[in-house]
Amino acid sequence: MINPTVSEWLNLIFRWVHVFAGIMWVGTTYYFTWLDARLTEEEKAAAATGSPAQIWMVHSGGFYVVEKRKVPDELSRKLHWFRWEAGMTWLSGMLLLVVVYYIGGSVMIDTDVADISLLQAIGVGVGVLVLGWVVYDLLMLSPLGKNEKAFAVVAYLLIVGTTYGLTRVLSGRAAYIHVGAMFGTIMAANVWMRILPAQKKMIAAIKEGRKPDESLAAQAKFRSKQNTFLAVPVVFIMISSHFPGVSYGERYNWAVLSILILAGWIAAKFIRRA
Numbered sequence: 001m002i003n004p005t006v007s008e009w010l011n012l013i014f015r016w017v018h019v020f021a022g023i024m025w026v027g028t029t030y031y032f033t034w035l036d037a038r039l040t041e042e043e044k045a046a047a048a049t050g051s052p053a054q055i056w057m058v059h060s061g062g063f064y065v066v067e068k069r070k071v072p073d074e075l076s077r078k079l080h081w082f083r084w085e086a087g088m089t090w091l092s093g094m095l096l097l098v099v100v101y102y103i104g105g106s107v108m109i110d111t112d113v114a115d116i117s118l119l120q121a122i123g124v125g126v127g128v129l130v131l132g133w134v135v136y137d138l139l140m141l142s143p144l145g146k147n148e149k150a151f152a153v154v155a156y157l158l159i160v161g162t163t164y165g166l167t168r169v170l171s172g173r174a175a176y177i178h179v180g181a182m183f184g185t186i187m188a189a190n191v192w193m194r195i196l197p198a199q200k201k202m203i204a205a206i207k208e209g210r211k212p213d214e215s216l217a218a219q220a221k222f223r224s225k226q227n228t229f230l231a232v233p234v235v236f237i238m239i240s241s242h243f244p245g246v247s248y249g250e251r252y253n254w255a256v257l258s259i260l261i262l263a264g265w266i267a268a269k270f271i272r273r274a
Helices: 004-046 085-101 120-139 148-166 171-206 212-241 253-273
Strands: 054-059 060-067
Touching: 004 054, 004 085, 004 212, 004 253, 054 212, 060 171, 085 120, 085 171, 120 148, 148 171, 148 253, 171 212, 171 253
Parallel strands: none
Antiparallel strands: 054 060
């Protein structure tokens, strides 16, 4: 066991870093999603003139113009990557999970739900994070991943099943946070294991004088799009611990979370268009 004062400081520091890094990550993700949508509209409008699509913006006392290109005109130009926000959000979240749940112990188990040991509870939690990513990634790489609506239906059913199963093994609070951690793990893995490698392959092709594989760009864009949908329910789960009476403390807590995840996806659809 950690000294209570040390534990509280670690909880505070990790939570601070986690929330701030998450703000930067989600903000960047939605900003580029907005840019892509607006530029797609501009590309259609500018198709007849042949001029490049541009977005003009005003912020903080300056005017900014953004132009989308499939290939940079100069390979020597500095490319700005947006990846550490995702890495820091996931890492701080995992450290927070360890301090509050895995070392704290008492919030992981509810003997009225299941009489299991802390080690067994941790095994279930970690297993969900690993299997969640593996199953999601395999589905994305399968033919189902090419049908967005069918994928969403299957993914949602799997999420409901996972949520129900967790609430029958872990405490309600631990079940909720592990669904959120599973989403966060999928989002971070999307960035580091699928989006970034695809972008690096595209850059390598350009340097070798080859045309970048457009399927890699489509893959990266689709994964990024899915991250914007996962982000909304993740934020709900993060704040749900403050409202146990209407969230994880409910008798049908699994149903509450399942409905709110769906509501979050619907909200994300409208936010993406704003």
